[in-house]
Amino acid sequence: MTARGPTSSSDCPFQPGAIVVIILSNPREKFWGSILSLKPEGVSITGVDVASFDGFVQMLKSGEPCSPGVLFFPMHRVDRIELDLPEGPVPSLSQRLTSKTGLDVKAVFAGERRS
Numbered sequence: 001m002t003a004r005g006p007t008s009s010s011d012c013p014f015q016p017g018a019i020v021v022i023i024l025s026n027p028r029e030k031f032w033g034s035i036l037s038l039k040p041e042g043v044s045i046t047g048v049d050v051a052s053f054d055g056f057v058q059m060l061k062s063g064e065p066c067s068p069g070v071l072f073f074p075m076h077r078v079d080r081i082e083l084d085l086p087e088g089p090v091p092s093l094s095q096r097l098t099s100k101t102g103l104d105v106k107a108v109f110a111g112e113r114r115s
């Protein structure tokens with residue numbers, strides 16, 4: 001059996017609204033967020049630096065004002081884009097945010113604060 005790639009743009013999982021982790025180079029950074037746009041020039045997301053994830057979750061949990069940034073990364077800096085999925089018993093960042101705050105991840109990235 002061989003792996004089959006996307007046959008059309010609608011088969012691609014990296015569409016606007018997909019929750020992803022983006023790994024960048026020069027400098028090496030990781031961002032977690034929702035894709036706004038993915039084009040040959042680069043990727044736009046609304047999200048946060050993975051290093052700030054725990055602080056972001058705490059702020060959401062305590063009701064402090066906070067919002068994800070709107071970010072653009074030129075494609076020459078993008079090493080990899082991964083869907084935010086669990087890895088075995090390790091929950092995804094989305095699952096961690098929801099379990100700690102009760103909030104829907106897509107609502108958080110849309111600027112809404114409801115569960």
